[in-house]
Structure formats: C-alpha cells, structure tokens
Amino acid sequence: MCDHSKNIYKPYLATIAELRDETSDIRSLRLVFQDEEVREKFTFRAGQFAEYSAFGAGESTFCIASSPTRQGYIECCFRAVGRVTDALRSLEVGDTVGVRGPYGNSFPIEEFYGKNLVFVAGGIALPPLRTVIWNCLDLRDKFGDITIVYGARTEADLVYKHELAEWEARSDVRLVKTVDPGGNGPTWDGKVGFVPTVLEEAAPAAANTVALVCGPPIMIKFTLPVLEKLGFADDAIYTTLENRMKCGLGKCGRCNVGNVYVCKDGPVFTARQVKAMPQEF
C-alpha cells in the first residue's frame, strides 16, 4: 500500500468517474484515484471496506463493491439516508471524494477454489457479495457451480439490475431472483417470496459448497436455519457484519460486538464465529 502520509486519518483523493442510480435512493459510484502512484499501488481483497468522504459533510463506511480483479478503479454503493450519504449523492461525475482504506479482513477466496458457491443477498446487501461474485466469475475455472439467490422488497429495490440480467444470461451461473409478496409488477419474471423461503426451494446442495450471506439482520436470522437444514456447516457459511464505524482502524470504540472489533477482526465472519459472539449486533 502506498504510504503517502503518516496521518492514518488522511484520505486519498478520488474522482467520480461514473455514477449510476440503482434505485430511487441507492447510488453506485465508480472512483478513480487522483494520485498516479496510489492508482497503481492500491490493492484490496473482496470483503474489505473503506471510509468514503464528502468534504464538508464527513465520512461514511461502505464495502468496496467492485472486484479486486478489475483494476484502475473502485466502486461503492450506498443509500442516501443521512448527512454524508446525501452529500455524496449530490456530487457529480468529475467531483472529488476522499477514500481511506482498504480496511478489515476479507473473504478467503483461495480456500473456496474447487468448491461450489452459493450467494444469498437481500436488498442493499448485494454490494459486499457482488465484489466476491465478480472476483469468482473472473476466475471462473477455479470454482464449481455458482448459485446466486437475491431478493428485495420490490422490483424497484433490486440493485445492479443490469448485472442481474448479465448473470441470468450466463450458462455458468444460476441466478434466482425474488421479490417479497406484493413487490412484483406485471412483467416480473422472477420468484415471489422472502429470500429464506426461496433459498429453501432452490435447495442448493451443501456438499463441497460454501454459502455467502449478506442482508438485513432479519433476513440473516431466517436464512441461517435454512442453510443448516440444507446441510451447510457453520464453518461453510460466511457473512459480513455492518456495524457503525468512524475510524475503521480499531480505535474509536463503536463497532465492537463483545471483544470483537468488526473493523479489524471483521467485517467477514463465519456463521460459527457469529454464533460465538454476544448477540448484540
């Protein structure tokens, strides 16, 4: 990593190269570092996060949503719900943001080589898995079957719609998309039902398979028993915790779950690790 400052709170500067509205309030940004050296040397692993700043508003924590296999830029995806995210959303192509990172641990993708993968995501929690999905699709030969179960409340709430279409069209990916009952429009061609139910119907085989699950707490809560029923061991299930953070560096004291610091020990955990934590997340 390029160490251009001893100030651990100083962000790199990045230019918004592209932006895309995923839903009415969720936006994706593609960011290109302004410093040539940083652009060349910035590396990260799927699952790591960063602190993104809109100068004058402050910093927010999101995962790096693009794949480490796609170099020259990073992407993030956020919902405009507060001071910083509203400010980030008001920026345009060509504007500058700050980026600190990458921080935290990552998905042990090398350990997944030779295995089947099942991705289970809900709503705005697709970005932390999308980085892994593209990472794995870019190394497609190294993995067995790839299944993606993704759902949102309504059709309009699905993010990365164009990529869902792309995955759906591929013969080497099985995409199961769903919306909650009542969230389907007249032309909806996916499933209707909650993610855990749809996952159970899709019934991916657990043998030699790793499941990666990201979603709102309520979805995770009902998805883990389904995976268990399908035969997945707690060590074969990965998720990320998305606690509020400020420093991202293990110092500011707010992301801990018991003695686990999500910013340093996480954000990626196995279901076994999550179950061992105090249930306060």
Added chain:
Amino acid sequence: MPKMITEQNLRALIDLLVKEGSRVVGPKAAGTMTLYEPLAAGEELVLTELPRRSAKEAFFPLCETILTYAKGEEGVQVNDIDPARFPETVLVAVRPCDAAAPGILDAVFSWDYDDQFYQERRKKTAIIGLACTKADDACFCTAVGLSPAETQGSDLFLTPLSGGGFRVEAVTEKGEKLLARYSQLFGEAGSAQPLPPAEPGGEKLELARIKAWLDANFESPLWQEIADRCAGCGACAFLCPACHCFDINDEGTEAKGARRKSWDACGFAKFTNHASGHNPRDAQNKRYRNRLMHKFKYYDDKFGKHLCTGCGRCVRACPVGIDIKAVLDEINSK
C-alpha cells in the same frame, strides 16, 4: 542520595521550562474548577486539588483537527497536520491515577495503525507525577492495583515531605535527563521524611474474579438495574482518564473546512446507531454493559490491561449517583 525540590523551586522550574519554550501543563484554577491547563508561570500551579478532568487531553485533546481541506480551481486540496507542530510538553503535578492512563492507552492508539496525533504528543511529553497524601470517598486507585504513591507512568515522581518540598525520584531515562538538566533546582533530600501516602478506603477488587464474572454474564439482571438510573449523559466517559472513544466529523462547507476528531461516549444513544435506524445497543442497559465490559473485559482480552485507574471522577460526577466502585464491589462479591 535521593533528591528533593522545594515548592518554590518547583514553581521556578515551571518558569524556566516556559521561558525555554516548552508547553507546561499542570493543575490550574479555571473558573470554579481546577483543570490540567497550560501554565504561563509557576505561581499558577495548584497543588491541592485533583483536577476536574484527567490529564489525557494532553495527548488526546477533547477536539482536534486531523486535516483541513479546501476546494479550488484544481480540485480538492487536503492539508496534513504537521506533527512537528506539537510542542515539547512537561506535565507537572500529575496524580498517579492520571499518570498511569497513557501507559494503558498506548496499546489502542498503536496497535496495527499508529495514531500519530497521540503518539507524537506522547513522545514529546514528560510527566512529573505527584503522590497523593489525601484521598476522598470516591478515590479507589488501590482497589484497581495502583496506589497514591504509584510511580508507574511518571518520568519524575514527587512525594511531599513532612517539612515542605518534595522528594524527587527519577523513574525513567526522560526523568533522569530532566533531573540532570535542571540540577541547580534540586537539592539533597537528607533526612527529610516523606508524608505518608493517602489511604483510599474501600475493598480491594479481585480483577481476575471480576473478569471471570464478566466473561460469563453478558446477560445479567445487573445491567438493567444500573441502567434504570443511567441518564446516558456521558459525563463519566468525558472525565475518565482511560476512555478513548471518539467521533470524526467535518466542520465547514464543501469549499473549505476541517476534519476533527472529538471525544465521544458509548453511553450516548446514537453512538452505535446504523444509518438504517437499526441500533445494536438500542437501550441504556446495553450501553452501560458495554462501558463496564470494555473497561474490565474487552480491553483486557485485547491488550491485557483494564481501562480504569480508580481516579473516582465518574463517581463524583454522575448526576444519578452511579458508583462504578460499588458496581465492581457487587460483581466481586458474586
């Protein structure tokens, strides 16, 4: 031979240090309070009171600028803070409970990522500790393994003598250098006897036993009993020498401003509130539990130390009378 310094010469030492350009920070009258504040002259030093806030702000200020930014013709410019601007500092008449705190906080500010704001100030600061000969009902340093005569954390350590003045002990190399450099102000202690150290009352705590209880009692009715009273005001955290939680915020406009790091408190309701509205610590009992667990379990799990020096400030200041020592006594007796 042990050294001594008269009170007059201690004040003269401060004058000399100030004249030489050092920042000297010590207990000083500030309105109705005594605070650790920069001293302009030795005569400002207050030797009788425990300052209202701890000495941690000498390393970790209540609010500090970590960068500035400005938007110009050629984009955004981010300006670093030059650590060279942190002055050489001498902390004078620091009570043992305050002098011990930086040695505890070093761990969190340096693991993996070095917080240069804290560390540079640490490097550039010498601590002259002062033994306590008086304790009040809230003091409990002896219960957490320290003492009114504890030299750990100080570079030079002063103990009041019965006939006036202080016995001087060099605890570290930094302290020895101070002693050598200003040798003209120090004399031989001779047969002068130090005053006996203060004797804080209360039972000694078995911290390992408390830790074992905390390990097993994340769920306990105790948390709700305490939280029924806690107002979530955060006074305990702001006065604590060892609390280190902070927030990072921008002050200014899109065009120009500063990013600042400011003290925060895990007792505040919004401390852990997610953007979605979900809050992992959504009730005061969970927040108080985190405070106590962080101090006596989590920090110990991570760094082998506990985040409390027994200064008693949180006990004195709590508007609803929550006494952490009484809570610890209760856990100790379980």
